[in-house]
Amino acid sequence: MAEVRIEKLKELDQETLERLIEIYMNAYEGMREYGGEGESYAKRYLRWCWSKARDGFFVAKIGDRIVGFIVCDDDWYSKYEGKTVGAIHEFAVDREYQGHGIGRKLMEKCLEYLKGKDVELWVGEKNERAKRFYEEYGFREVGKHGIWVRMVRRTESQIKSKEK
Numbered sequence: 001m002a003e004v005r006i007e008k009l010k011e012l013d014q015e016t017l018e019r020l021i022e023i024y025m026n027a028y029e030g031m032r033e034y035g036g037e038g039e040s041y042a043k044r045y046l047r048w049c050w051s052k053a054r055d056g057f058f059v060a061k062i063g064d065r066i067v068g069f070i071v072c073d074d075d076w077y078s079k080y081e082g083k084t085v086g087a088i089h090e091f092a093v094d095r096e097y098q099g100h101g102i103g104r105k106l107m108e109k110c111l112e113y114l115k116g117k118d119v120e121l122w123v124g125e126k127n128e129r130a131k132r133f134y135e136e137y138g139f140r141e142v143g144k145h146g147i148w149v150r151m152v153r154r155t156e157s158q159i160k161s162k163e164k
Contacts, residue, residue, distance in 0.1 A: 080142075
């Protein structure tokens with residue numbers, strides 16, 4: 001496989017938005033209950049992600065082709081934590097490119113961007129592959145709401161203070 005580059009998304013033009021929607025829909029294939037509301041929903045949601053976390057919107061590229069993306073918010077107020085934390089709003093890799101380390105590169109870029117913050121995300125309760133992936137990066141299940149599981153990755157200082 002050609003070299004994968006992780007870049008901050010510079011602009012959300014129509015062509016890029018269409019490619020992101022394609023990746024989003026493709027990544028949730030077989031798990032429609034978690035991301036299958038349709039392309040119009042995906043378009044609104046990805047525009048919201050862009051408006052909320054523009055500086056933390058990273059794409060994985062092979063050549064000029066976007067093959068995955070992650071949306072990392074460094075200013076998310078968590079009602080569960082009662083404070084501002086980092087958040088991963090969306091994370092998707094085109095199914096055709098899964099299993100080649102692209103997700104790992106995106107996650108590492110995101111965690112570097114959110115360094116020093118607790119980070120939360122929500123994942124579908126039946127998405128075992130994703131939950132195991134997140135656990136490899138120190139995320140732990142801390143709650144559930146409907147079909148969603150809330151996972152949090154605590155900073156080292158938070159982990160140490162909770163152990164005392």
